[in-house]
Amino acid sequence: MLAAIGGLTALGVTLGTVLAVASRCLNLDDDPLEADLEALLPGAQCGQCGHVGCKQAAAALAAGTAPVTLCPPGGASLVRALADRLGIEPDCSEPSGSLRLHEAVIDEDDCVGCMKCLQACASDAIVGAPKQLHGVLAEACMGCGRCVEACPNGAIALRPMPVTLETWHWPKPARV
């Protein structure tokens, strides 16, 4: 029995040391620019920019393959912050990803108060409690659509953002 305890302890200590040394020696430092950009992004991993998550979007931004206007939930303030960090002038000549395209709305006749959408929401935009009607705070909604997938009753839909003074843009001229 003592031999077994001793053997397993030795094994644990040896492997632990190997792992500790390996993590020190083989450590790959994250690009500090990428890390900064990732910290600026909302971190909701919503995928609306077309990247898998915010880390990948930050990598694309750092590599210059994605525009600073890529993030719909981030909005105009994020465009400015990203452009400042990258030291470039944002190209805001045409409306782009950084306008939130959709917002979630709940059909109150179909909501049973099951809390599934609340758990799926990354921005705490849904107000509700068990067996109580859920409601979406439009200000906080990022339009990612996770709640739509989570709702077992199909009671949530994404609707296009209403046009307001902040979101209106001059339409592009017609091509001849």
Place this chain on the structure above:
Amino acid sequence: MQVDVVYATAERQVWLTIDVPEGTTVVTAIQASGILQRCPEIDLKAQKVGIFSKLTKLDATVEAGSRIEIYRPVRR
């Protein structure tokens, strides 16, 4: 300390941030926020309230940063 008071329907959402002293109860915070004047349809005797999706009593005390929510029962 700051607390939020919210009431969300599909058509309209009211989200107010107010300053209240320590030890404030849920009902005092709701009254102080003025949300009852903005949404006269709210009936605190009939509607449940909660903090961050947990149902609470009206006389429960609130902590800094709490989001006090006023709910409506489901229709089916």
